[in-house]
Amino acid sequence: MQSSDTSGAPAVSGRRILGLALPALGVLAAEPLYLLFDIAVVGRLGALALAGLAIGGLVLAQVSTQLTFLSYGTTARAARLHGADRHDDAIQEGVQATWLAVGVGTLILVIGQLLAVPVAGVIAGDAEIAAAAVSWLRIALFGAPLILVALAGNGWMRGVQDTIRPLRYVVTGLALSALLCPLLVHGLWGAPRWELAGSAVANVAGQLVAATLFVVALLRAGVPLRPRRRVILAQLQLGRDLIARSLAFQACFLSAAAVAARFGAAAVAGHQVVLQLWNFVTLTLDSLAIAAQALVGAALGAGERRGANRLAWRITAWSALFGGVLAGLFLLGRSVIPALFTDDTAVLDQIDIAWWFFIAIMPFAGVVFALDGVLLGAGDAAFLRNATLTAALVGFLPFIWLSLAFDWGLGGIWTGLTVFIVLRMIAVVWRTLSGRWAVTGADRQVRVHDETGG
Template identity: 70%
Template structure:
């Protein structure tokens, strides 16, 4: 029986050491893929501008295909963590089995669809025949790994639910390590290997992602659980998936709109926006690792029946996350004149970066609260509220500010003011929800499914009366 389930609510261990013990390996998993992509870009970049552009377009499409399905990790974590907290580890692993079946089915469908429309798809994104041709050849190879990429997402989900974040890190590092070795060999034909150029990058990507996925599948099927598909569990997972996908689409609509508006103000504004946005993504990555720790701990506490402890835990994690975010804000504030020089020597770009910089610094402490409480609500499975809140904040805050920035010529200041409003509104929404305590539903059902079941029962009672 897991430790969480054997303790009283007042004794649940949520020390900083415990939180960061879960968060640091999770950060490694989150950071490994972006770091490998930077390495891949450096290797392909030596071939020239056209292969690099092809990699950019193909990689963007592959990323869009796979990142919309993060419910396979986040949703599975929420459900598995509750079962783990209740001392039902075999059923928690069973959530991983069903998520893996979903990953394989959805992944194979995506491979078929992308292979069928790869040409028109890359042409639509690239806008030029040469770049589109290069991207298409890369994408047709790399997309074959999507089923196992999704299996790895599911594997991360159930292992995090069991509060094991070290094993997923090992599996991811093995796969990406092999990709990193193969990439220069196959791209440039080193040590007698065939020179595949851009296609070599796709093959290396395919091999590495496949190995990681196979390791996750191997770990799962070594567990003493049934591997039979269970439609009822997969249907419940898809309910969470629907809400998380819509939430993800709201984020993407905002950031795509921001990029589109920035492009209307010229190259310097686009370049400055891209650099500061990537730094924001780095900060988000760091804070998201704490959110993952929150998911696993909150889910286990609620699954073990410790609602009071879960609420205390939520605020303790929020304090840790906020302190960490404040330290990051101080670091970036102190480096405001130095850090931009690491990315560009262009004075005009640096001048535009200085406009966005202080918005970027100011929202970090706010983001510390948002990411921590996002993790709390995800751990509780309160995804319907999160979907609605994110979409409302996007429609009310971010999107109007972005398009007003274009209409009134506010430039980068308007775009980043929009992001600031978006983050502040999200902080208000998740803080209100956390204070309400409505998310702290104990038992092995997530908050979303408990509410859905209650609604169905109420509707049935009304129809009978």
């Protein structure tokens, strides 16, 4: 932990914050960039293979998305211990999260193999597409435990304020996948031509390399590797709240996509373009949130309540400013950026409807993401769960379904997203101002959780 100034605030420089945030952004962005490459490679096989990849990838992504507590929850717990100079205990959080990842990942593998055919059939709605999806999914599911091990590895390393090694490990694994993917899909340079199955094999190979690097890092840390039931149960308790929060997000965005589709092809295409740009914005803002998690958690673990509070507002100001800058850039690019995705005038008209909402919410999102990171770093996951569920049920979901009932189109859907962001901002600002989140001490994560209604 860095030295404190006379006010008790940790002397954390802007360079230190960026030193954590930028590598974290690299990790967040690396997989989406690889997935675009994977789509481009498989797309040359034709529409059927691409549809199979889309359905199979959706199934696997939905599973792994719900288990990000292995990363974010582990960061919160490890950061407190790191701040209290209990370095070995912080790494132990990574050991236990890795055991949990292996157990849950193996369960997903088994259940996924049993349910691959019916699940793909329901989602695809076409026998040929479902068969292609299953051929990819049966292989890709072997990567489920590996994906979760990497999430756990990212979590504990961020907690000890090391975001460089996770970036190296993830990029190394994805580089191998990127090398193998065209070789195995198209049979280049004498490699076997496995077509869609080759994509799945390439993915698993890269995931195996990344997971192995994270496990080797634990082995080299020299801490005991046996499972500890009490720690695993505490991680699951924190994970319960983060999973509920994640499910709220999924319900909202899946509902938005379903309703947009009912307004016609142009509406759903326009919604998808703006939503993908929104996902890009959230990745950049989330990198600062990860820095907030690690630094605030460490400050609380060191007993520096006032320092944690000052860090919280400093990073929030940075994030809000960054959101404002992004809003300005997208405002300037309003006539150029949408045309990079389509030249269809009907789709462009729909994009224009959503564009103003997209720009308006960015500064608010900067505040929300930063304070989400602060409260996650404090282990205040139960409050975040309740705030997200309330904002979804009161704001986002009603506007989505009212848009369908009254034919409000994308304007209604994106009004719902705007209300969702504003309600969450009000909640996290109120919570941060209350100070109830700032419970100090390395062993206080579970108590924070219990006090907030968990």
